[in-house]
Amino acid sequence: MVETAEEPEDPMANKGIGPVSEVTLGAEIDEAMAAEGKSIFETMCAACHKIDEKFIGPSPKGILKRRSPEWVMNMILNPEQMIKEDPVAKALFIEFNMSPMANQNLTEDQARKVLEYFRTLE
Amino acid sequence: MRRRINYLMLIASLLLVLLFVFPLWRITLTAPQYPDGISMFIWINKITGDNEYTLQNINILNHYVGMQYIVPESIPELTYFPYIILFMTAAGVAVAFTNNKKLIGTWLVTMLILGILGIYDFYLWEYDYGHNLSDKAPIKVPGMAYQPPLLGTKMLLNFKADSYPHWGGAVLGLSIILSYVALIKSRFSHEKS
Amino acid sequence: MLTLTGLFVFSACKNGMKQNSGILNNQSAAQKVYVAPGEHDEYYAFFSGGFSGQVSVYGLPSGRLLKIIPVFSVDAEKGYGFNEETKPMLNTSFGFVPWDDAHHPELSQTNGIPDGRWLFINGNNTPRIAKLDLSTFETTEIIEIPNSGGNHSSPFTTENSEYVVAGTRFSVPFPQKDVAIGSYKDNFKGALSFIKLDEDGHMDIAFQVLVPGYDYDLAHSGKGKSHGWTFFTTYNSEQSHTLKEINASQNDKDFIAAVNWKKAEEYLAQGKAQDYPTEYLINRYDEHSHTSTSITRNSVKVLIPEECPGLIYYLPTPKSPHGVDVDPTGEYIVGNGKLSADLTVHSFDKMMTAIANEAFEETIDGIPVLKFEEVLAGTVSSGGLGPLHTEFDADGNAYTTFFISSEVVKWKVGSWEVLDRAPCYYSVGHLMIPGGDSKKPWGKYLVALNKITKDRYLPTGPEMNHSAQLYDISGDKMEMLLDFPTVGEPHYGQGIAADVIKNRSKKIYPLNDNTHPHNIKSEAEARVERDGDVVRIYMTSIRSHFAPDNIEGIKVGDKVYVHLTNLEQDWDTPHGLSIMGARNAELLVMPGQTETLYWEPQKPGVYPFYCTDFCSALHQEMQGYIRVSEATSDIKLSWSLGESI
Incomplete structure (x- = not known):
């Protein structure tokens, strides 16, 4: 699970560090799931992440073009270890004035729904 | 009449002045709550404590077992003992100048009698304070008296009471010993001449 | 076989030593912070x-x-x-x-x-x-x-x-x-x-x-x-x-x-x-x-x-x-x-x-x-x-x-x-x-x-x-x-x-130096005074009683100031004071100090007050009563200690 820490070259191949090792995305966006994900995002994440601008943390817009789905979920579920050990997360932490990403204690299922919501943000 | 002054006798009598500088006796009470102890000093003319509040603090403790308050003003001895000591000092100085064996002997015997009376008086006061307890005392221990020892150490409930002479007591003893030596020397010099 | 046993013994020794040194470190840390009962910190x-x-x-x-x-x-x-x-x-x-x-x-x-x-x-x-x-x-x-x-x-x-x-x-x-x-x-x-x-x-x-x-x-x-x-x-x-x-x-x-x-x-x-x-x-x-x-x-x-x-x-x-x-x-x-x-x-x-x-x-x-x-x-x-x-x-x-x-x-x-x-x-x-x-x-x-x-x-x-x-x-x-x-x-x-x-730490406040405008220096001065609806209770504490400890003639609506002087002059003998129903905290008065509790009685009745700081063997006896009467009552202001009003 930790082996990816050494491969920053291809961010899409970096699955991050955490409980999620494999995510299968459906061919189509699951709208019901995305709607739930949006609601979770607005409650748990929106204090620091805005869709259209860089805020306390980066915007999630188009994130799935930059990061693997596993990385996104691991960042949500395991931010403490990610900002210490994952090279991409570490760099972002420095870029954002060392504001650590808060662990909002989402379940894996909730994180998956947020991920589905992110798929709708192009 | 001898011309020579009896210096030992002079010192013996003048030493008594020190009773106004040092306390005669010290009674120290120690208990777990009073790790440093509370000390009461008995002088020829007053009763004092470690600080100006000691008597009040002892009286507060004593009231639990119904002891009377220690009020130095109510102890007449503290008023007239100083005059006796001043008189004995003056008499002793006069005796030293006469250097008369009989007078020295008389002074010594008077001092011894006064000393014994003083200690007896001290004992009576201690007895009175220790036994004359109020009927309304909050804490009554049947058969218990709170008389501190005349000399030595005794447990009074949770307090350990130590009663020993202080510097003044030592000075008094030294004065008596010196006058005794003066008496003996005076005899020797008498026999020699 | 012999070699294996040797290896086993060696590794057992090594483990044992490692554990021991850990215990030693803990012991030495514990010793360094141990201040024996009754001893003072550095x-x-x-x-x-x-x-x-x-x-x-x-x-x-x-x-x-x-x-x-x-x-x-x-x-x-x-x-x-x-x-x-x-x-x-x-x-x-x-x-x-x-x-x-x-x-x-x-x-x-x-x-x-x-x-x-x-x-x-x-x-x-x-x-x-x-x-x-x-x-x-x-x-x-x-x-x-x-x-x-x-x-x-x-x-x-x-x-x-x-x-x-x-x-x-x-x-x-x-x-x-x-x-x-x-x-x-x-x-x-x-x-x-x-x-x-x-x-x-x-x-x-x-x-x-x-x-x-x-x-x-x-x-x-x-x-x-x-x-x-x-x-x-x-x-x-x-x-x-x-x-x-x-x-x-x-x-x-x-x-x-x-x-x-x-x-x-x-x-x-x-x-x-x-x-x-x-x-x-x-x-x-x-x-x-x-x-x-x-x-x-x-x-x-x-x-x-x-x-x-x-x-x-x-x-x-x-x-x-x-x-x-x-x-x-x-x-x-x-x-x-x-x-x-x-x-x-x-x-x-x-x-x-x-x-x-x-x-x-x-x-x-x-x-x-x-x-x-x-x-x-x-x-x-x-x-x-x-x-x-x-x-x-x-x-x-x-x-x-x-x-x-x-x-x-x-x-x-x-x-x-x-x-x-x-x-x-x-x-x-x-x-x-x-x-x-x-x-x-x-x-x-x-x-x-x-x-x-x-x-x-x-x-x-x-x-x-x-x-x-x-x-x-x-x-x-x-x-x-x-x-x-x-x-x-x-x-x-x-x-x-x-x-x-x-060595500079004080043990008491000398009562003689107390210049509080509402102090009293002895039980003989204990009293209650009324000026309109302002009532001042001049009270003392000493082991183990307040003076006065029975007070009558207070009325609903009065503005009561209890000025408590602690007559104690011994180290670590504060007395506390609390009054039932007072919309206030307690007082905690150090030896030689005067402090004032403000109280507006709400209802007629007889209200206990007591010492809150366990002061002596008779601490639980260190208490008293204040009688509060209707605003229109003509009960006279009176107080006592040790006898009925």
């Missing part, structure tokens, strides 16, 4: 309570809690802010403010060495500075700081406690007025206040320096050769007024402001200061009358940098510097750039040369900005993240806390080389070494004051007391000895050798 430690508004006093190395001293917050335990005598201590120009956020304790100094006379501490929220007398461990003075908001860079003292300083964390309209928040850049200014101590130790504001509207975060005064200067860190040189976590973190460098207060004294003497109308209060508690009084001031002297050349300079310092710490020699000024990985160290000598050579980058509102390279002495690159504060030992080493990487890093002053690092649990803010911000650190111990506790102790629900860790710093390597919870948010601390304080 150091006093004073920790602020942060949002508790109090100061907690600990013994080191044991970590024993010795006392909590109420300062800015009312404290029902001691009646502070509840009894009539201490209510004025919490007066401000806004009225009675019963709480504040206490951050930085600072011991008074003589020749740069903590002298154990006073402890100063700042209140952040409604800007104030308190002074605690360390012979009684009581708050004896609180001064309000005008033209400030968030009194954070405070109350750091000069070498002989000539001044304590107070820099504003929020810039605010100067003087305060009703303006649009968006007009920040035009209307908002900062104030750096210098509070002078007179010969009696009374505080008053000597002058304020008007500075640009940045956030002034922390301060320390120079020592030795830099005596006469005080240094303040700034952030938000961007002058933003919203979402500061982003907007105040944009500039690569903010500043350390260096104020020449000896120059300020010259300008004051020349009459260069302007009088600004304002309002602030000084509250003083008198140890003899046992009462406090508030004094109102209506103007403050302000020095304006444009009119006072040489008064103040800016030293550029990277990434929102938080702590500014001056080493024991007075030469090095350490800027702890909290958003950076490195520490920036400025040189006082180089600063003086740069000033002489006018090596300025620019001038902001009359304040010359010195060239960064001209004042820089060195950079400490430790690999840690988020440096906040630095203190020093007696051997030329510095110790810096890193909040984000949660560790203390030891480095060499002058060579800037990193010598050791030790983890903190978790996210350390300030650190404290006894004397570690003075000219002569005692060294020996270091306390890390952590912001986050999580799993360190038994859980106590969502809120936990903050953790502190004690390290032995007498060797080359820091060794953690003890981990203990603290009260509130122990923001910062001060430590001092116990002997400096303990």
Whole structure:
């Protein structure tokens, strides 16, 4: 699970560090799931992440073009270890004035729904 | 009449002045709550404590077992003992100048009698304070008296009471010993001449 | 087979030894913090309570809690802010403010060495500075700081406690007025206040320096050769007024402001200061009358940098510097750039040369900005993240806390080389070494004051007391000895050798020196007096009774003042007083002291009162009754002790 820490070259191949090792995305966006994900995002994440601008943390817009789905979920579920050990997360932490990403204690299922919501943000 | 002054006798009598500088006796009470102890000093003319509040603090403790308050003003001895000591000092100085064996002997015997009376008086006061307890005392221990020892150490409930002479007591003893030596020397010099 | 057995024995030995050495380490740490029952600690430690508004006093190395001293917050335990005598201590120009956020304790100094006379501490929220007398461990003075908001860079003292300083964390309209928040850049200014101590130790504001509207975060005064200067860190040189976590973190460098207060004294003497109308209060508690009084001031002297050349300079310092710490020699000024990985160290000598050579980058509102390279002495690159504060030992080493990487890093002053690092649990803010911000650190111990506790102790629900860790710093390597919870948010601390304080500690207040206007000195004076609907009960306490203990003739609607004088003159014999139904706290009266409980009886009845501090074997008997009658009743005022009324 930790082996990816050494491969920053291809961010899409970096699955991050955490409980999620494999995510299968459906061919189509699951709208019901995305709607739930949006609601979770607005409650748990929106204090620091805005869709259209860089805020306390980066915007999630188009994130799935930059990061693997596993990385996104691991960042949500395991931010403490990610900002210490994952090279991409570490760099972002420095870029954002060392504001650590808060662990909002989402379940894996909730994180998956947020991920589905992110798929709708192009 | 001898011309020579009896210096030992002079010192013996003048030493008594020190009773106004040092306390005669010290009674120290120690208990777990009073790790440093509370000390009461008995002088020829007053009763004092470690600080100006000691008597009040002892009286507060004593009231639990119904002891009377220690009020130095109510102890007449503290008023007239100083005059006796001043008189004995003056008499002793006069005796030293006469250097008369009989007078020295008389002074010594008077001092011894006064000393014994003083200690007896001290004992009576201690007895009175220790036994004359109020009927309304909050804490009554049947058969218990709170008389501190005349000399030595005794447990009074949770307090350990130590009663020993202080510097003044030592000075008094030294004065008596010196006058005794003066008496003996005076005899020797008498026999020699 | 033989070889295998040999190997097995060898590895068993190795394991055994490893375990043993662990036990030995624990034992040696335990021995180092063990203070036998009845023995005293080697150091006093004073920790602020942060949002508790109090100061907690600990013994080191044991970590024993010795006392909590109420300062800015009312404290029902001691009646502070509840009894009539201490209510004025919490007066401000806004009225009675019963709480504040206490951050930085600072011991008074003589020749740069903590002298154990006073402890100063700042209140952040409604800007104030308190002074605690360390012979009684009581708050004896609180001064309000005008033209400030968030009194954070405070109350750091000069070498002989000539001044304590107070820099504003929020810039605010100067003087305060009703303006649009968006007009920040035009209307908002900062104030750096210098509070002078007179010969009696009374505080008053000597002058304020008007500075640009940045956030002034922390301060320390120079020592030795830099005596006469005080240094303040700034952030938000961007002058933003919203979402500061982003907007105040944009500039690569903010500043350390260096104020020449000896120059300020010259300008004051020349009459260069302007009088600004304002309002602030000084509250003083008198140890003899046992009462406090508030004094109102209506103007403050302000020095304006444009009119006072040489008064103040800016030293550029990277990434929102938080702590500014001056080493024991007075030469090095350490800027702890909290958003950076490195520490920036400025040189006082180089600063003086740069000033002489006018090596300025620019001038902001009359304040010359010195060239960064001209004042820089060195950079400490430790690999840690988020440096906040630095203190020093007696051997030329510095110790810096890193909040984000949660560790203390030891480095060499002058060579800037990193010598050791030790983890903190978790996210350390300030650190404290006894004397570690003075000219002569005692060294020996270091306390890390952590912001986050999580799993360190038994859980106590969502809120936990903050953790502190004690390290032995007498060797080359820091060794953690003890981990203990603290009260509130122990923001910062001060430590001092116990002997400096303990022999000055008072045991009683002499009754003879009591000048309280409503005192009585003996039971014979005990009485009750009525003047209209104001009733004054002059009461005494001594083991184990109050005099009087039966009172009649009080009526519903009366304004009752119970003036209780504790006649005790023995160490550690306070008496408390509480009255059933009184909308107030208890009194806790020290030997020889007088305190007053205010009570408005609500309903007719007979109400018990009693001593709240277990004083003696007959403590449970130390009680009495007060009869309250209808407002129209004609029951006469009467009182007694030991007999029926």
